[in-house]
Amino acid sequence: MPELPEVETVRRTLIELVAGKRIASVTVKLPRIIQRPAEPEAFAAALAGRTIQTVERRGKFLRIVLDGLVLVSHLRMEGRYGVFPSDEPVELHTHVLFHFDDGTDLRYKDVRQFGTMHLFEPGTEFEMKPLNKLGLEPLDNDAFSAEALRGLLGKKTGLIKPLLLNQEYVVGLGNIYVDEALFLAGIHPERTADSLKKAEWVLLHEAIVSTLAKAVAAGGSSVKSYVNGQGEMGMFQHQLLVYGRKNEPCTNCGRLIEKSVVGGRGTHTCASCQPYPKARKKAVRQV
Known part of the structure; x- marks a missing residue:
C-alpha cells in the first residue's frame, strides 16, 4: 500500500498541483530516501532551477518529469506528497522538501521511511533499477490483454x-x-x-x-x-x-x-x- 489506483490518483492530483512550477531549492532531511545520485547534495543541486513538466506513472512508481531530468519516486508503505505554503510549519516525518519559486513547497512525508527517489536523464530510467524489470502495465489497453x-x-x-x-x-x-x-x-x-x-x-x-x-x-x-x-x-x-x-x-x-x-x-x-x-x-x- 499504496497500490496502482492510489499511485495513479496521486499522479493526477500532483499534475494539478505542481505542473509548471519551478524548483528554487531542495531540502533533504533524510538522506537514505535519495538513492540516485548517491549524495543528497548532488540531488538537490541537480534539481535547483528545474521546472516540473508533468507527472507520469509506471506501476507503483511516480515519474516526475522535469526539463532535462526525471525523478522516479516510490511511495512504498506510507509515503505521501502534499503542497504547502513555504512558511507553514513542517510536519513530523517530512523528509524531502521541494521549494518552488512561487512560495510553496512540495513535501514528501514518510512515517515508515521506506520510500525512495532516483534521478535520471530522460529515457535512461527504463534501463536501470528500479524500472528496468517491471512487467505488463494493466491500464495499458494496447499491451495488456x-x-x-x-x-x-x-x-x-x-x-x-x-x-x-x-x-x-x-x-x-x-x-x-x-x-x-x-x-x-x-x-x-x-x-x-x-x-x-x-x-x-x-x-x-x-x-x-x-x-x-x-x-x-x-x-x-x-x-x-x-x-x-x-x-x-x-x-x-x-x-x-x-x-x-x-x-x-x-x-x-x-x-x-x-x-x-x-x-x-x-x-x-x-x-x-x-x-x-x-x-x-x-x-x-x-x-
Missing part, C-alpha cells in the same frame, strides 16, 4: 495469486486488488496458473481491468493511511467485495468470506464462488 496475460503466466506451475503480485509479470497489483479481481473472476488464489482455462484468463483479465478502473475512479482505497496529494481519502474501500470482509456474507451467494494465507499474504475468498483446487485442500490454513 487476456492473450498477453495468458502468454506470460499460462504455463507456470506457481499459484496464481503470488504470480499476480510479482511486479516483474504485472505491475501495480497489490494484495487488495488481486483478491478482488480473483473473486470477480471466480478463481481461487491457490489455483496454479497452468490449471486456468482459456476462458478463465479472459475473465481474469476483465476482472483486473474492471477492478482497477473502478478503484481509480473512486480515488483508490484508504484502508490504512493513504491520502492523495490534496490530503483526500480514497473511497474504493466501501466497494470491496472480499478484501477485509472476513466472516461477512458474500455479496453473490451469502456464504461467509474466509481468510487464509497464500504466499505469505492474508487472502480473502468465498469458498462457493471460488472453488478450492481439490489437490490442495489439505494445505489450506485459515487465519
Whole structure:
C-alpha cells in the first residue's frame, strides 16, 4: 500500500498541483530516501532551477518529469506528497522538501521511511533499477490483454495469486486488488496458473481491468493511511467485495468470506464462488 489506483490518483492530483512550477531549492532531511545520485547534495543541486513538466506513472512508481531530468519516486508503505505554503510549519516525518519559486513547497512525508527517489536523464530510467524489470502495465489497453496475460503466466506451475503480485509479470497489483479481481473472476488464489482455462484468463483479465478502473475512479482505497496529494481519502474501500470482509456474507451467494494465507499474504475468498483446487485442500490454513 499504496497500490496502482492510489499511485495513479496521486499522479493526477500532483499534475494539478505542481505542473509548471519551478524548483528554487531542495531540502533533504533524510538522506537514505535519495538513492540516485548517491549524495543528497548532488540531488538537490541537480534539481535547483528545474521546472516540473508533468507527472507520469509506471506501476507503483511516480515519474516526475522535469526539463532535462526525471525523478522516479516510490511511495512504498506510507509515503505521501502534499503542497504547502513555504512558511507553514513542517510536519513530523517530512523528509524531502521541494521549494518552488512561487512560495510553496512540495513535501514528501514518510512515517515508515521506506520510500525512495532516483534521478535520471530522460529515457535512461527504463534501463536501470528500479524500472528496468517491471512487467505488463494493466491500464495499458494496447499491451495488456487476456492473450498477453495468458502468454506470460499460462504455463507456470506457481499459484496464481503470488504470480499476480510479482511486479516483474504485472505491475501495480497489490494484495487488495488481486483478491478482488480473483473473486470477480471466480478463481481461487491457490489455483496454479497452468490449471486456468482459456476462458478463465479472459475473465481474469476483465476482472483486473474492471477492478482497477473502478478503484481509480473512486480515488483508490484508504484502508490504512493513504491520502492523495490534496490530503483526500480514497473511497474504493466501501466497494470491496472480499478484501477485509472476513466472516461477512458474500455479496453473490451469502456464504461467509474466509481468510487464509497464500504466499505469505492474508487472502480473502468465498469458498462457493471460488472453488478450492481439490489437490490442495489439505494445505489450506485459515487465519
